[in-house]
Amino acid sequence: MARAATTADTFNAVAEPRRREILDALAQGERPVNELVTLLGLAQPHVSRHLRVLREVGAVVVRDEGRQRLYRLNPQALKPIHDWVASYQHLWEERFDLLEDVLEDLKEEH
Amino acid sequence: MARAATTADTFNAVAEPRRREILDALAQGERPVNELVTLLGLAQPHVSRHLRVLREVGAVVVRDEGRQRLYRLNPQALKPIHDWVASYQHLWEERFDLLEDVLEDLKEEH
DNA sequence: CCAATGCATATCCATATGGGTATACAATCG
DNA sequence: CGATTGTATACCCATATGGATATGCATTGG
Numbered sequence: 001m002a003r004a005a006t007t008a009d010t011f012n013a014v015a016e017p018r019r020r021e022i023l024d025a026l027a028q029g030e031r032p033v034n035e036l037v038t039l040l041g042l043a044q045p046h047v048s049r050h051l052r053v054l055r056e057v058g059a060v061v062v063r064d065e066g067r068q069r070l071y072r073l074n075p076q077a078l079k080p081i082h083d084w085v086a087s088y089q090h091l092w093e094e095r096f097d098l099l100e101d102v103l104e105d106l107k108e109e110h
Numbered sequence: 111m112a113r114a115a116t117t118a119d120t121f122n123a124v125a126e127p128r129r130r131e132i133l134d135a136l137a138q139g140e141r142p143v144n145e146l147v148t149l150l151g152l153a154q155p156h157v158s159r160h161l162r163v164l165r166e167v168g169a170v171v172v173r174d175e176g177r178q179r180l181y182r183l184n185p186q187a188l189k190p191i192h193d194w195v196a197s198y199q200h201l202w203e204e205r206f207d208l209l210e211d212v213l214e215d216l217k218e219e220h
Numbered sequence: 221c222c223a224a225t226g227c228a229t230a231t232c233c234a235t236a237t238g239g240g241t242a243t244a245c246a247a248t249c250g
Numbered sequence: 251c252g253a254t255t256g257t258a259t260a261c262c263c264a265t266a267t268g269g270a271t272a273t274g275c276a277t278t279g280g
Binding site: 001002003004005006016018042043045046049050066067068 | 263264265266267268269270271272276277278
């Protein structure tokens, strides 16, 4: 078995830096493919394929507008990732918690 | 060029579900490889290799204890992921913000 | 109606993957 | 010291990748 498909889930889709760039660009608002091509400095077919991956995991949605295709971000798709990392957040912030505890103890001693 | 190495960064390392399982297990505390093997139901060599990937991106640290190797989580490594998704959080929560605005407007009208 | 524009898809290629299995190495036990 | 336990590494394989490039298709403009 090879590595899981990039379209397997948002985690895989977003592991690719270019795709994160695309999402970052779309965070500003809806954009046609051509604009993303210019922004990323990638060949158009590549951008189209990255967009396809993002579409398949639901991270973006398309809308036809004449001969253009406008892509829009679907932020909800990122929520699972957020939920997962968020459960670790207290761990890397623990030091501050510990510091607070120490300060609390010091206060009580006086 | 093929897909980026899983050891390229934490995003890639964590795209693999088994590796997320490993991190989840380590969130409970330090564990020897064998324990992870049992927990994940994977072959030992696979677990060792997943651990290696996680080590290379700094998501875990090892400590030798006799003939065991105790792995420990390094939560800091997940911060970049958190920071990235967090910047999108307001977007999927926007609906609530909008709702609040509407409610605010209604209040002011009365 | 034909040309041009905007995208998507199809190939070709080198590469890294994750699973399977065998094996090497280190530490401990008797 | 030899056997056992706990891990890491070495291979073999099928698969999907991302980049490159060519091409197909639809919409619009002259």
